Amino acid sequence: MSIAQFSYSRIPPQAERLRADVRAFLKEAMADYPAVRRADSWMGFDAGFSRRLGAQRWVGMALPRSHGGGEASPFARYVVIEELLAAGAPVSAHWIADRQSGPLILRFGTERQKDRHLPPICRGEQYFCIGMSEPGSGSDLASIKTRARRDGSGWVLSGQKVWTTNAHKSHYMIALARTADQTASRHEGLSQFIVDLQAPGVTIRPIKDLTGSEHFNEVFFDDVRLGPDSLIGTEGQGWEQVTAELAFERSGPERFLSSMALLHTLVDAVGPQPDALQAKEIGRLVARLHALRNMSLAVTAQLASGGNPAWAASCVKDLGTGFEQELPEIAQLLTDLAPTTQGGTNHARVLAQLVQMAPSFSLRGGTREILRGIIARGLGLR
Structure with missing residues (x-):
């Protein structure tokens, strides 16, 4: 089982040919982009840059042309994402919509939902956030307390979400809520909803991190009324939909390229004549990076095969x-x-940025404890 999960996969030549075009675009678009801003990696928010990517058809690449996408392969999208992240491009505005929300709507949404949301996602103009984690629940999604109850033809949503990246800058959230209490398993009775974040009853409070930035948010739902077309997928099948969604969130190159700006400045700071320790440690970092990339490509191959x-x-x-x-x-x-x-070299400033950001890397997208539980089940150990 474990060998099959990580079979070696090469990027097909057709997808690889995109790399030169993306690099040329980034060289022009980010010519004066400072190293410390590149350290934000995929947390850098720039709506204008997202629209420029949309004009290149590099947002929603794998979505169908009928809805504004490019019908590109997962490998083609991988090449574009890898180049954007390696350069430290500010992709945060459209990131979640492109990576998760768009594919989720395509797979589980109604035709009306697809027509409404997918074209502006592909243009880099409509932004989504993820409504999963809650106070007291974290990555244990089956324990969430947010409720959605039927009210006529629609729904009423009540509860709270936390650690919601870019909620204060997003147009919509796909929220996981409990729609039934009396179930045989706690993984049952969960459903997903598309929530307009400008709707009455929605309150968003940004949370500052150690760098003083505001990426995470608390989001409160005070009897928010949702229309009949807000339910995405099948009522009660939210757990199955979420686990499919998380495969997109946890497997991409962003899970090992968030610190690339620091690796670049470290190599520059060490210079062309490293001592023995510097050469050994930088070599080990690059070897680990190469192994992680191959693992990520193996997951991309599995996603490509359905x-x-x-x-x-x-x-x-x-x-x-x-x-x-x-x-x-x-x-x-x-x-x-x-x-x-304050002041200092590019490397010193980027190092300060990453030292402060790094603690959050093992929180977003699922804590280590939750991930290792999933891995243990995959190995048949629990």
């Missing part, structure tokens, strides 16, 4: 965030440059 590689995706996410969090620690051992947020 699989649901939840176990393999959890491995990529767990190992990838470990790499991302260790990189700032290793970087501090290899040079005498201290991290600083």
Whole structure:
């Protein structure tokens, strides 16, 4: 089972040919982009940049042409995403809509939902956030307390979500809510809803992180009225839909490229004549990066064949965030440059940014404890 999950997969030549075009675009679009902003990686929010990517047809690439997409292969999308992240491009505005919400709507949504949401997603103009985690629940999604009850032909939503990335800048949320209490399993009775974040009863409160940035949010639903077309997929099948969605969230190159700006500045700071320790440690980092990339490509191959590689995706996410969090620690051992947020070199400022951001890497997208539980089940250990 484990061997099949991580079979070696090459990027097909047709997809690989996109790489030169993306690099040329980024060279022009990010010519004056400072290293410390590149350190934001896929958390950098720039609506204008997202619209430029949409004009290149590099948002919603795998969605059908009939809904504004490019019908590109998962590997073609992988090439574009890999180049964007390696360059530290500001992709946060459209990121969740492109990675998760669009594919989820395509797979489970009604034709009306597809017509309404997919074209503006592909243009880089409509942004989504994920309504899963809650206070006291975290990554244990089956324990959520947010409720959606039927009211006439529609629904009334009540509850709270937390750690909701970009909720304060998004147009919609796909929220997981409990729609039935008396179920044989706690994984039953869950449903997903498309929620207009401008609707009456929705309150959004940003949460500042250690860098002073506001990416995460608390979101409160006070009897928010949802229309009959707000339910996405089948009532009561939310758990199955969420697990399919999380495979997209946990397997991509963003799970090991969040710290790439720091690796770039570290190599520059060390220079062309590293000492033995510097050469060894940077070599080990690059080797780990190469292995993680191959694992991620193996998951991409499974997604391309219609699989649901939840176990393999959890491995990529767990190992990838470990790499991302260790990189700032290793970087501090290899040079005498201290991290600083004021003045200093590019490397010192990027190091300070990543030291402060790194603790969140193992929280977003599922904690290590939850991921390792999924991995243990995949190995037949629980």
